[in-house]
């Protein structure tokens with residue numbers, strides 16, 4: 001994708017990977033609009049990054065997302081990049097009597113339905129631009145699941161498949177479709193402990209590698225892959241799926 005002179009909307013821009021991407025693109029001189037539910041975070045991040053815009057948004061509210069697309073068509077007519085990054089992760093038990101449909105529904109609504117809807121809502125605006133791009137944040141867990149995050153892993157597997165179909169359908173429209181595939185990264189995704197978990201990739205290193213790959217156009221098969229995620233991304237191709245699955249699942253093999 002083009003790295004400068006974009007107008008970029010990033011959902012889930014109030015922390016972690018979304019904030020990191022927002023600040024990296026802002027530093028390159030792009031017009032960046034971050035969206036999320038936490039107004040205090042929006043205020044703090046935009047204060048730290050003059051020129052960046054913050055918008056309060058619950059991506060699960062279909063009417064609000066549609067209204068935002070109409071509003072930005074007026075206020076930010078140059079918008080040419082949508083980054084579907086908002087997401088949640090929750091542990092779930094599927095053992096008899098333990099399942100929580102509420103958690104499952106929240107993940108499906110946030111990680112799947114909101115991406116499908118935001119993409120539909122914003123495509124009419126971005127399709128008219130040169131260098132239109134849609135980036136969706138998936139996960140290495142799409143490729144090797146952890147049993148304690150069943151719906152989360154499945155939601156990212158959904159996105160991986162859906163993004164491939166989207167890419168083919170938007171080919172003739174000249175819209176680039178990319179999938180960002182993070183490994184385990186230091187963020188608040190699974191709770192505050194993840195911010196300092198030494199097993200997680202430091203956020204700044206992840207963002208730096210992502211920006212370097214994007215800048216070089218190093219996006220094989222439309223995927224943005226840092227070195228650390230390639231073992232999981234290519235586990236099946238490399239005949240290492242069973243090994244990685246067992247590592248994630250207490251030695252149990254598929």
Ligand SMILES: NC(=O)c1ccc[n+]([C@@H]2O[C@H](COP(=O)([O-])OP(=O)(O)OC[C@H]3O[C@@H](n4cnc5c(N)ncnc54)[C@H](OP(=O)(O)O)[C@@H]3O)[C@@H](O)[C@H]2O)c1
Nearest residue numbers: 012014015016017036037038058059086087184185187189
């Ligand atoms: N960190 C990892 O290890 C990892 C690995 C693979 C993939 N990912 C993916 O990376 C993306 C970003 O996660 P992160 O690691 O940066 O975690 P994070 O710091 O918890 O960020 C999640 C972001 O999503 C936003 N969000 C959640 N629900 C929302 C809603 N209903 N409406 C609007 N915004 C919402 C949050 O903003 P508000 O709370 O302000 O609304 C926040 O900005 C997610 O899609 C996640 O699945 C992360």
